[in-house]
Amino acid sequence: MVVASGTNAFAKEMAIRKRIASIYNKREEDFPSLREYNDYLEEVEDMIVNLVDGIDVPAIEARIAEYQRENADQIMNAQARKAEEYAAALAASKGQLAQTGVDLSSSSEAGTSAVAQGAYAPAIAGAGIAQPRPMGIPVPLGSGPDMLGFEYEDEETMKLRAEKAAKAGGWSVEISKKRALEEAFASIWI
Incomplete structure:
Protein backbone atom coordinates (compact mmCIF):
# COMPACT_ATOMS: atom_id res chain seq x y z
CA MET A 1 0.00 0.00 0.00
CA VAL A 2 2.93 2.35 0.55
CA VAL A 3 3.81 2.15 -3.14
CA ALA A 4 0.25 2.98 -4.20
CA SER A 5 0.07 6.04 -1.96
CA GLY A 6 3.51 7.15 -3.17
CA THR A 7 2.38 6.73 -6.75
CA ASN A 8 -0.78 8.74 -6.05
CA ALA A 9 1.28 11.49 -4.40
CA PHE A 10 3.59 11.57 -7.39
CA ALA A 11 0.67 11.72 -9.82
CA LYS A 12 -0.90 14.51 -7.77
CA GLU A 13 2.33 16.51 -7.74
CA MET A 14 2.85 16.04 -11.49
CA ALA A 15 -0.73 17.17 -12.22
CA ILE A 16 -0.25 20.27 -10.06
CA ARG A 17 3.12 21.06 -11.66
CA LYS A 18 1.67 20.70 -15.15
CA ARG A 19 -1.28 22.97 -14.32
CA ILE A 20 0.86 25.66 -12.67
CA ALA A 21 3.46 25.53 -15.48
CA SER A 22 0.75 26.17 -18.06
CA ILE A 23 -0.28 29.33 -16.16
CA TYR A 24 3.04 30.62 -14.80
CA ASN A 25 4.96 30.19 -18.04
CA LYS A 26 7.29 33.19 -18.19
CA ARG A 27 10.87 32.72 -19.33
CA GLU A 28 14.15 34.30 -18.34
CA GLU A 29 14.04 36.71 -21.29
CA ASP A 30 10.71 38.08 -19.97
CA PHE A 31 12.49 39.59 -16.95
CA PRO A 32 14.92 42.53 -16.77
CA SER A 33 17.33 40.65 -14.50
CA LEU A 34 18.25 37.12 -13.56
CA ARG A 35 17.48 37.93 -9.92
CA GLU A 36 13.85 38.80 -10.72
CA TYR A 37 13.49 35.62 -12.78
CA ASN A 38 14.87 33.49 -9.94
CA ASP A 39 12.47 35.19 -7.48
CA TYR A 40 9.60 34.38 -9.85
CA LEU A 41 10.68 30.72 -10.06
CA GLU A 42 11.00 30.51 -6.27
CA GLU A 43 7.50 31.96 -5.80
CA VAL A 44 6.05 29.44 -8.28
CA GLU A 45 7.86 26.54 -6.60
CA ASP A 46 6.61 27.63 -3.17
CA MET A 47 3.04 27.64 -4.50
CA ILE A 48 3.47 24.15 -5.97
CA VAL A 49 4.89 22.74 -2.75
CA ASN A 50 2.10 24.30 -0.69
CA LEU A 51 -0.57 22.95 -3.06
CA VAL A 52 0.94 19.45 -2.95
CA ASP A 53 1.13 19.55 0.86
CA GLY A 54 -2.35 21.09 1.16
CA ILE A 55 -1.11 24.25 2.89
CA ASP A 56 -3.32 27.36 2.46
CA VAL A 57 -4.89 25.97 -0.73
CA PRO A 58 -7.82 28.46 -1.00
CA ALA A 59 -5.50 31.49 -0.81
CA ILE A 60 -3.13 30.01 -3.40
CA GLU A 61 -6.02 29.14 -5.74
CA ALA A 62 -7.27 32.73 -5.41
CA ARG A 63 -3.79 34.05 -6.32
CA ILE A 64 -3.68 31.73 -9.34
CA ALA A 65 -7.13 32.86 -10.52
CA GLU A 66 -6.16 36.52 -10.11
CA TYR A 67 -2.88 35.97 -12.00
CA GLN A 68 -4.79 34.24 -14.82
CA ARG A 69 -7.20 37.17 -15.14
CA GLU A 70 -4.45 39.79 -15.10
CA ASN A 71 -2.09 37.96 -17.48
CA ALA A 72 -4.45 36.15 -19.87
CA ASP A 73 -2.80 37.65 -22.98
CA GLN A 74 0.71 36.85 -21.77
CA ILE A 75 -0.28 33.28 -20.89
CA MET A 76 -1.85 32.72 -24.30
CA ASN A 77 1.15 34.24 -26.11
CA ALA A 78 3.55 32.02 -24.18
CA GLN A 79 1.44 28.95 -24.99
CA ALA A 80 1.41 29.93 -28.68
CA ARG A 81 5.19 30.43 -28.60
CA LYS A 82 5.62 27.00 -27.00
CA ALA A 83 3.39 25.43 -29.67
CA GLU A 84 5.43 27.12 -32.41
CA GLU A 85 8.68 25.82 -30.93
CA TYR A 86 7.18 22.34 -30.62
CA ALA A 87 6.05 22.45 -34.26
CA ALA A 88 9.49 23.61 -35.36
CA ALA A 89 11.20 20.85 -33.37
CA LEU A 90 8.79 18.26 -34.75
CA ALA A 91 9.34 19.49 -38.30
CA ALA A 92 13.10 19.51 -37.79
CA SER A 93 13.02 15.97 -36.47
CA LYS A 94 11.14 14.88 -39.57
CA GLY A 95 13.46 16.78 -41.87
CA GLN A 96 10.75 19.10 -43.14
CA LEU A 97 12.82 22.24 -42.70
CA ALA A 98 15.19 21.07 -45.39
CA GLN A 99 12.30 20.45 -47.78
CA THR A 100 10.76 23.91 -47.29
CA GLY A 101 13.98 25.77 -47.97
CA VAL A 102 14.18 27.55 -44.61
CA ASP A 103 17.77 28.45 -43.85
CA LEU A 104 18.44 27.96 -40.16
CA SER A 105 21.97 29.35 -40.32
CA SER A 106 20.84 32.82 -41.44
CA SER A 107 18.66 33.54 -38.43
CA SER A 108 19.06 33.07 -34.73
CA GLU A 109 15.52 31.83 -34.05
CA ALA A 110 14.73 29.33 -36.81
CA GLY A 111 13.59 31.78 -39.44
CA THR A 112 11.62 34.17 -37.21
CA SER A 113 14.14 37.00 -36.85
CA ALA A 114 12.60 38.95 -39.75
CA VAL A 115 9.22 39.09 -37.99
CA ALA A 116 8.44 41.97 -35.62
CA GLN A 117 8.51 41.10 -31.94
CA GLY A 118 5.05 40.25 -30.63
CA ALA A 119 3.75 39.28 -34.07
CA TYR A 120 2.59 35.78 -34.79
CA ALA A 121 4.97 33.91 -37.04
CA PRO A 122 4.44 30.23 -37.81
CA ALA A 123 7.50 28.06 -37.26
CA ILE A 124 7.87 27.50 -41.00
CA ALA A 125 7.00 30.82 -42.60
CA GLY A 126 7.51 30.65 -46.34
CA ALA A 127 6.57 34.22 -47.16
CA GLY A 128 7.82 35.84 -43.96
CA ILE A 129 4.64 37.92 -43.58
CA ALA A 130 3.85 38.89 -39.99
CA GLN A 131 0.38 37.96 -38.81
CA PRO A 132 -1.46 38.99 -35.64
CA ARG A 133 -1.36 36.47 -32.81
CA PRO A 134 -4.51 34.37 -32.56
CA MET A 135 -6.79 35.37 -29.71
CA GLY A 136 -9.35 33.31 -27.83
CA ILE A 137 -9.50 29.65 -26.96
CA PRO A 138 -7.99 27.25 -29.52
CA VAL A 139 -10.55 24.97 -31.16
CA PRO A 140 -9.64 21.44 -32.32
CA LEU A 141 -9.83 20.99 -36.08
CA GLY A 142 -11.59 17.64 -35.91
CA SER A 143 -10.36 14.15 -36.50
CA GLY A 144 -6.96 13.48 -37.90
CA PRO A 145 -3.46 13.17 -36.56
CA ASP A 146 -2.76 14.54 -33.12
CA MET A 147 0.30 16.67 -32.26
CA LEU A 148 2.59 13.64 -32.40
CA GLY A 149 1.24 12.51 -35.79
CA PHE A 150 -0.78 9.55 -34.52
CA GLU A 151 -4.28 8.94 -35.83
CA TYR A 152 -7.10 8.58 -33.34
CA GLU A 153 -8.47 5.05 -33.54
CA ASP A 154 -11.67 3.46 -32.46
Whole structure:
Protein backbone atom coordinates (compact mmCIF):
# COMPACT_ATOMS: atom_id res chain seq x y z
CA MET A 1 0.00 0.00 0.00
CA VAL A 2 2.93 2.35 0.55
CA VAL A 3 3.81 2.15 -3.14
CA ALA A 4 0.25 2.98 -4.20
CA SER A 5 0.07 6.04 -1.96
CA GLY A 6 3.51 7.15 -3.17
CA THR A 7 2.38 6.73 -6.75
CA ASN A 8 -0.78 8.74 -6.05
CA ALA A 9 1.28 11.49 -4.40
CA PHE A 10 3.59 11.57 -7.39
CA ALA A 11 0.67 11.72 -9.82
CA LYS A 12 -0.90 14.51 -7.77
CA GLU A 13 2.33 16.51 -7.74
CA MET A 14 2.85 16.04 -11.49
CA ALA A 15 -0.73 17.17 -12.22
CA ILE A 16 -0.25 20.27 -10.06
CA ARG A 17 3.12 21.06 -11.66
CA LYS A 18 1.67 20.70 -15.15
CA ARG A 19 -1.28 22.97 -14.32
CA ILE A 20 0.86 25.66 -12.67
CA ALA A 21 3.46 25.53 -15.48
CA SER A 22 0.75 26.17 -18.06
CA ILE A 23 -0.28 29.33 -16.16
CA TYR A 24 3.04 30.62 -14.80
CA ASN A 25 4.96 30.19 -18.04
CA LYS A 26 7.29 33.19 -18.19
CA ARG A 27 10.87 32.72 -19.33
CA GLU A 28 14.15 34.30 -18.34
CA GLU A 29 14.04 36.71 -21.29
CA ASP A 30 10.71 38.08 -19.97
CA PHE A 31 12.49 39.59 -16.95
CA PRO A 32 14.92 42.53 -16.77
CA SER A 33 17.33 40.65 -14.50
CA LEU A 34 18.25 37.12 -13.56
CA ARG A 35 17.48 37.93 -9.92
CA GLU A 36 13.85 38.80 -10.72
CA TYR A 37 13.49 35.62 -12.78
CA ASN A 38 14.87 33.49 -9.94
CA ASP A 39 12.47 35.19 -7.48
CA TYR A 40 9.60 34.38 -9.85
CA LEU A 41 10.68 30.72 -10.06
CA GLU A 42 11.00 30.51 -6.27
CA GLU A 43 7.50 31.96 -5.80
CA VAL A 44 6.05 29.44 -8.28
CA GLU A 45 7.86 26.54 -6.60
CA ASP A 46 6.61 27.63 -3.17
CA MET A 47 3.04 27.64 -4.50
CA ILE A 48 3.47 24.15 -5.97
CA VAL A 49 4.89 22.74 -2.75
CA ASN A 50 2.10 24.30 -0.69
CA LEU A 51 -0.57 22.95 -3.06
CA VAL A 52 0.94 19.45 -2.95
CA ASP A 53 1.13 19.55 0.86
CA GLY A 54 -2.35 21.09 1.16
CA ILE A 55 -1.11 24.25 2.89
CA ASP A 56 -3.32 27.36 2.46
CA VAL A 57 -4.89 25.97 -0.73
CA PRO A 58 -7.82 28.46 -1.00
CA ALA A 59 -5.50 31.49 -0.81
CA ILE A 60 -3.13 30.01 -3.40
CA GLU A 61 -6.02 29.14 -5.74
CA ALA A 62 -7.27 32.73 -5.41
CA ARG A 63 -3.79 34.05 -6.32
CA ILE A 64 -3.68 31.73 -9.34
CA ALA A 65 -7.13 32.86 -10.52
CA GLU A 66 -6.16 36.52 -10.11
CA TYR A 67 -2.88 35.97 -12.00
CA GLN A 68 -4.79 34.24 -14.82
CA ARG A 69 -7.20 37.17 -15.14
CA GLU A 70 -4.45 39.79 -15.10
CA ASN A 71 -2.09 37.96 -17.48
CA ALA A 72 -4.45 36.15 -19.87
CA ASP A 73 -2.80 37.65 -22.98
CA GLN A 74 0.71 36.85 -21.77
CA ILE A 75 -0.28 33.28 -20.89
CA MET A 76 -1.85 32.72 -24.30
CA ASN A 77 1.15 34.24 -26.11
CA ALA A 78 3.55 32.02 -24.18
CA GLN A 79 1.44 28.95 -24.99
CA ALA A 80 1.41 29.93 -28.68
CA ARG A 81 5.19 30.43 -28.60
CA LYS A 82 5.62 27.00 -27.00
CA ALA A 83 3.39 25.43 -29.67
CA GLU A 84 5.43 27.12 -32.41
CA GLU A 85 8.68 25.82 -30.93
CA TYR A 86 7.18 22.34 -30.62
CA ALA A 87 6.05 22.45 -34.26
CA ALA A 88 9.49 23.61 -35.36
CA ALA A 89 11.20 20.85 -33.37
CA LEU A 90 8.79 18.26 -34.75
CA ALA A 91 9.34 19.49 -38.30
CA ALA A 92 13.10 19.51 -37.79
CA SER A 93 13.02 15.97 -36.47
CA LYS A 94 11.14 14.88 -39.57
CA GLY A 95 13.46 16.78 -41.87
CA GLN A 96 10.75 19.10 -43.14
CA LEU A 97 12.82 22.24 -42.70
CA ALA A 98 15.19 21.07 -45.39
CA GLN A 99 12.30 20.45 -47.78
CA THR A 100 10.76 23.91 -47.29
CA GLY A 101 13.98 25.77 -47.97
CA VAL A 102 14.18 27.55 -44.61
CA ASP A 103 17.77 28.45 -43.85
CA LEU A 104 18.44 27.96 -40.16
CA SER A 105 21.97 29.35 -40.32
CA SER A 106 20.84 32.82 -41.44
CA SER A 107 18.66 33.54 -38.43
CA SER A 108 19.06 33.07 -34.73
CA GLU A 109 15.52 31.83 -34.05
CA ALA A 110 14.73 29.33 -36.81
CA GLY A 111 13.59 31.78 -39.44
CA THR A 112 11.62 34.17 -37.21
CA SER A 113 14.14 37.00 -36.85
CA ALA A 114 12.60 38.95 -39.75
CA VAL A 115 9.22 39.09 -37.99
CA ALA A 116 8.44 41.97 -35.62
CA GLN A 117 8.51 41.10 -31.94
CA GLY A 118 5.05 40.25 -30.63
CA ALA A 119 3.75 39.28 -34.07
CA TYR A 120 2.59 35.78 -34.79
CA ALA A 121 4.97 33.91 -37.04
CA PRO A 122 4.44 30.23 -37.81
CA ALA A 123 7.50 28.06 -37.26
CA ILE A 124 7.87 27.50 -41.00
CA ALA A 125 7.00 30.82 -42.60
CA GLY A 126 7.51 30.65 -46.34
CA ALA A 127 6.57 34.22 -47.16
CA GLY A 128 7.82 35.84 -43.96
CA ILE A 129 4.64 37.92 -43.58
CA ALA A 130 3.85 38.89 -39.99
CA GLN A 131 0.38 37.96 -38.81
CA PRO A 132 -1.46 38.99 -35.64
CA ARG A 133 -1.36 36.47 -32.81
CA PRO A 134 -4.51 34.37 -32.56
CA MET A 135 -6.79 35.37 -29.71
CA GLY A 136 -9.35 33.31 -27.83
CA ILE A 137 -9.50 29.65 -26.96
CA PRO A 138 -7.99 27.25 -29.52
CA VAL A 139 -10.55 24.97 -31.16
CA PRO A 140 -9.64 21.44 -32.32
CA LEU A 141 -9.83 20.99 -36.08
CA GLY A 142 -11.59 17.64 -35.91
CA SER A 143 -10.36 14.15 -36.50
CA GLY A 144 -6.96 13.48 -37.90
CA PRO A 145 -3.46 13.17 -36.56
CA ASP A 146 -2.76 14.54 -33.12
CA MET A 147 0.30 16.67 -32.26
CA LEU A 148 2.59 13.64 -32.40
CA GLY A 149 1.24 12.51 -35.79
CA PHE A 150 -0.78 9.55 -34.52
CA GLU A 151 -4.28 8.94 -35.83
CA TYR A 152 -7.10 8.58 -33.34
CA GLU A 153 -8.47 5.05 -33.54
CA ASP A 154 -11.67 3.46 -32.46
CA GLU A 155 -11.69 0.34 -30.29
CA GLU A 156 -12.15 -2.08 -33.19
CA THR A 157 -9.18 -0.70 -35.11
CA MET A 158 -6.98 -0.89 -32.02
CA LYS A 159 -8.07 -4.51 -31.43
CA LEU A 160 -7.29 -5.43 -35.05
CA ARG A 161 -3.88 -3.77 -34.81
CA ALA A 162 -3.11 -5.72 -31.59
CA GLU A 163 -4.09 -9.01 -33.25
CA LYS A 164 -1.86 -8.29 -36.26
CA ALA A 165 1.05 -7.41 -33.98
CA ALA A 166 0.58 -10.64 -32.03
CA LYS A 167 0.55 -12.73 -35.20
CA ALA A 168 3.64 -10.95 -36.48
CA GLY A 169 5.37 -11.96 -33.25
CA GLY A 170 4.50 -15.61 -33.79
CA TRP A 171 1.64 -15.83 -31.29
CA SER A 172 -1.63 -17.50 -32.15
CA VAL A 173 -4.80 -18.45 -30.30
CA GLU A 174 -4.37 -22.12 -31.19
CA ILE A 175 -0.91 -22.33 -29.63
CA SER A 176 -2.19 -20.67 -26.45
CA LYS A 177 -5.13 -23.07 -26.18
CA LYS A 178 -2.91 -26.08 -26.81
CA ARG A 179 -0.41 -24.98 -24.16
CA ALA A 180 -3.17 -24.30 -21.61
CA LEU A 181 -4.64 -27.78 -22.17
CA GLU A 182 -1.22 -29.46 -21.91
CA GLU A 183 -0.46 -27.64 -18.66
CA ALA A 184 -3.89 -28.48 -17.24
CA PHE A 185 -3.58 -32.20 -18.03
CA ALA A 186 0.03 -32.30 -16.90
CA SER A 187 -0.97 -31.00 -13.49
CA ILE A 188 -3.54 -33.82 -13.06
CA TRP A 189 -0.82 -36.51 -12.91
CA ILE A 190 1.15 -34.77 -10.21
